[in-house]
Amino acid sequence: xxxxxETRGLSRNFGGLKAVTDVDFTLEAGEIRAVIGxxxxxxxxxxGLISGRVAPSAGTILFExxxxxxxxxxxxxxxxxxxxxxxxxxxxxLTVAENVDLASHQRGTTDTRSCLEQVGLGDRASQVAGTLAxxxxxxxEVAMGLALRPKLLIxxxxxxxxxxxxxxxxxxxxxxxxxxxxVLLIEHNMPVxxxxxxxxxxxxxxxxxxxxTPEAIRANPAVQAAYLGTADA
Amino acid sequence: MTARIVLLHLAVLLLLFALQFIASDYVILTLTRIMVLAxxxxxxxxxxxxxxxxxxxxxxxxxxxxxxxxxxTTRAGLSVPEAFLAATLIGVVVxxxxxxxxxxARGVGFMIVTLMFSQAAFLTVLYFGDxxxxxxxxxxxxxxxIFSFLGRTIDLTDPLLRYNLALALLAILxxxxxxxxxxxxxxxxxxIRENEDRTAMLGYDVARYKFIAxxxxxxxxxxxxxxxxxxxxxxxxxxxxIQYSIHPLLWTLLGGASxxxxxxxxxxxxxxxxxxxxGFTNVSLLITGAVLIALVLFFPKGILGSIRQRYLKWLP
Numbered sequence: 001x002x003x004x005x006e007t008r009g010l011s012r013n014f015g016g017l018k019a020v021t022d023v024d025f026t027l028e029a030g031e032i033r034a035v036i037g038x039x040x041x042x043x044x045x046x047x048g049l050i051s052g053r054v055a056p057s058a059g060t061i062l063f064e065x066x067x068x069x070x071x072x073x074x075x076x077x078x079x080x081x082x083x084x085x086x087x088x089x090x091x092x093x094l095t096v097a098e099n100v101d102l103a104s105h106q107r108g109t110t111d112t113r114s115c116l117e118q119v120g121l122g123d124r125a126s127q128v129a130g131t132l133a134x135x136x137x138x139x140x141e142v143a144m145g146l147a148l149r150p151k152l153l154i155x156x157x158x159x160x161x162x163x164x165x166x167x168x169x170x171x172x173x174x175x176x177x178x179x180x181x182x183v184l185l186i187e188h189n190m191p192v193x194x195x196x197x198x199x200x201x202x203x204x205x206x207x208x209x210x211x212x213t214p215e216a217i218r219a220n221p222a223v224q225a226a227y228l229g230t231a232d233a
Numbered sequence: 234m235t236a237r238i239v240l241l242h243l244a245v246l247l248l249l250f251a252l253q254f255i256a257s258d259y260v261i262l263t264l265t266r267i268m269v270l271a272x273x274x275x276x277x278x279x280x281x282x283x284x285x286x287x288x289x290x291x292x293x294x295x296x297x298x299x300x301x302x303x304x305x306t307t308r309a310g311l312s313v314p315e316a317f318l319a320a321t322l323i324g325v326v327v328x329x330x331x332x333x334x335x336x337x338a339r340g341v342g343f344m345i346v347t348l349m350f351s352q353a354a355f356l357t358v359l360y361f362g363d364x365x366x367x368x369x370x371x372x373x374x375x376x377x378x379i380f381s382f383l384g385r386t387i388d389l390t391d392p393l394l395r396y397n398l399a400l401a402l403l404a405i406l407x408x409x410x411x412x413x414x415x416x417x418x419x420x421x422x423x424x425i426r427e428n429e430d431r432t433a434m435l436g437y438d439v440a441r442y443k444f445i446a447x448x449x450x451x452x453x454x455x456x457x458x459x460x461x462x463x464x465x466x467x468x469x470x471x472x473x474x475i476q477y478s479i480h481p482l483l484w485t486l487l488g489g490a491s492x493x494x495x496x497x498x499x500x501x502x503x504x505x506x507x508x509x510x511x512g513f514t515n516v517s518l519l520i521t522g523a524v525l526i527a528l529v530l531f532f533p534k535g536i537l538g539s540i541r542q543r544y545l546k547w548l549p
Contacts, residue, residue, distance in 0.1 A: 051434070077436030089431045091424060102424050105417055106436045148436060 003062075004029040004152055004182050005050065010059035011206075012045055019045040021206040022059070027152070032174065032183045034197035036190075036217075038226060042206040043186045044086060047154050050184070051083040052076045063152070077106075080151035084141040084158060086186075092130030096121055099129050099140055103147035115146045119173060135166040142173065153181045159189050171195055194218070202226070238549050242411060245494060246404050253396050261392050263508070267501050268399040269460050270484075272406050274496030276453025277481035282491035283414055284446045285426030289344045289478050290335075290351030294451040296358060296473030297327045298458030303371040303468035304364060313380050313389065313463055320459035321452065328451025332444045348478070355473045370469025371462075378466060395464050402460060403497070406453065410493050413449075414549060422446055423491070454481075476518070483521060486528050489537030493549045498536055 005027040012020045020042045027033055035043050048054035050061060052073030060069045068076055077083075091099050100112040116122050119139040124132065129140060138158060145153055155174070159167050167189065174183060174196055187193045193200060193214070200217045202210045204226045210217060217223055249268070253261060273295055280286045298320045305316035331350060338346045358365045365371065378389035389395060413419050421442055424432045433439045462468045471477075480503075481496070488499025503524070510520045528535070534542055541548040 053430075053434070072433075072438075074433050074436050074438050077434060083434050085431070085434070089428060089434075091427045091431065093427060094424075098420075102420065102432070103435050105420075144435065 002029050003027065004064060005184075006062040007050070008060045008062070010046075010049055010061060011057050012042075012049055012054060013057045018206050020049060023203075023206075023208055025201065025208065027182060027184060029151075029182055030178070031198045032178045032185060032196050034185045034187055034193040034200045035203060036187065036193055036200060037203035037209070040205075041203040043203055044156060045206075046203060047083070047156055047184065047186060051081055051154055053083070077148060080149070081154065082145040082148040082150035082152070082181075083154045084145045084156060086156040086160070088134070088137045088141060090129045090137055090140050090144070092128075094129055095125065096127050096129050096132065096140055097125040100143050100147050103144040107147065107149055109147070109149065111147050111149070115143045118146060118176070119143045120169070135162050138162060138170075139173075142177075146177065150181050152184060153177060154184045154186075156186045157188060158185070159187065159192050167192060237547060238411070241548075242407050242493070245497075246400070246407065249400055249403070250397075253393060258392060261396050263504060265392070265396045265399045265464065266461075267504050268396075268403045268497075269457055269464060270480075271403060271497040271500045272460070273454050273457035274481045274484040274488075274500050275406055275410055275493075276450045276457065278485045278490060278492075278496040279410065279413065279422075279453070280446055280450035281482065281485055282495070283419060283426065284422045284443060286443065286447070287344050287482070288335075288347040288450075289475075289482070290347030290349070290354075291451070291454050291481055292473050292475065292477035293331070293351040293354035294324060294328055294454035295458040295461075295477055296354060297451075298324050298455030298460075299462045299468045299472055300358065300365060300371075300458075301455070302459035302462040303373060306373055306377050306463070307371055308364070312382075313378065313387070314382055317459050317463060321456055324452040324455025324459075325448060327455070328448045329444075331451065332447040336440065336443055336447060348475070351478050352475065355470065355475070358470045358473045365468075365470065367470050370467055370471075373462065373466040373468075375466070378463065389464060389466075399460070399464065402456075407493065407497075411549065414491075414493060418442070418445075426491075479521070479525075483525050483528075486533075486535050487524065489535030489539070489541070492535070492537040492541060495535055495537040502536070 003026045007023055007025045010020060010023045023046065035046065037043050045054055049056050052071060056069055060067055063079060063081065097112055100115055104111045116125055119142050121136060121139055121143060132140060159170055162170060171192060177183060185196065197214055199212065200214055201208060202217060202223050209226055210220045210223050252264065277291050280288060301320035301323045302316045305311040305319050306313060311319060335343060335346045335350065359367050375390050380387055421437055425439055425442055429439055484499035484503055485496045487503055488497065489495030506524065507517045507520055511517055532539065537548060
């Protein structure tokens, strides 16, 4: 397996606050990787650094072997890094199809139809996006990500606010997607993480606390301590 | 759908063409003025209505065209067509330079920075009073405004010729705006207005799109300014003042922001209002202010914006 993404000594400070500190991280092509950690562990900042929404204070980011540390976000998208927002960020006044068109046109493709069908929104193409149910808006986000034909798809808490039934469908969807793109998943919902991720990276206070298979992470005492607090704390 | 849109715009232009055969001299003059300023308003709308960038300083671009044309003809010895062309090019240059600077600011910052630069431009006009003749303004003599072009004599003192030239300019502008806003470029501008972050994360170079929209908008304002100076033979500092930055905003809001015909309609309606009001008061600015407040409170989408929302969803 080859690394699609690598970070070396990646750090970001906000004033005195160290959101991400000295992270060495490697993502293999084709895998589904989950990044978990308690609130404030630096997960969103970490993927922000990868997608280019946040500039690094130090360190380098390599994508397919090339240094992208200082590329603006839109160039990284063109290289194949797609990011779906934690807080749903769609064009509420445009139709569902127009939303996805903006993504596919940027790639010079006409994938809109098939992307909508893949996420199950095929019959809602002409609906105004803002009138979609919340779960469907999340799916629209994913469809926009798909239309970018990413090599790396970053999903920032995609199941937040979804119902159990919707979550089951979502897990299936991500499995299908992962055949074509590497998936980096930030997720709070442990059943989702455990059933999807090949490997899990645990962030705590801006650093990598542990990394391994779901079983190994579940059994890791340091992870349990970070999440639940230690007996003597 | 598309045919309907093209027909509507053609109908508006034809109506304006037909009006010259029945309108009085006064109406002809007013309509000419409205059409020239509608170019300004439409250029403003491209930036404000479609791209979501509220500039409070477009008078600097209007004045750029205005003074380039006026000084070009009266001091640099340019003919009218040469001065028009030069003013357009200077418009491109000035709006490019300003774009690089002011687009670094966003939101309220953008409004303040554009306002600041525009006030600086206004003071510059007054400071170089030797060239611009300040308040008093530059008058372009009729001898300059009657010229030969491509073997024909053009007489810009002829009201009907002026009317038709303004109409031709407006027709070109309408076609340009229509093509622009219905193109992918236009769709991306709207996307930036609706959600800038998302648009960047779809791989669009947001800064470049905003810059291009800014330069087109500034240049159209300069074209309008140059036409104004050459047609009405006058360039004065009032036309560079903050009033002339607020006017296109008001016209656009009144007619309907992000509609193709709204700015034109808004310009016309506002002229009628001020004209009507000046019959019994000499504080036309008060009317302007009252209309602006009423619009924001009760009619935020403007005339065509409201019509589009309620009845004609296809209106571009």
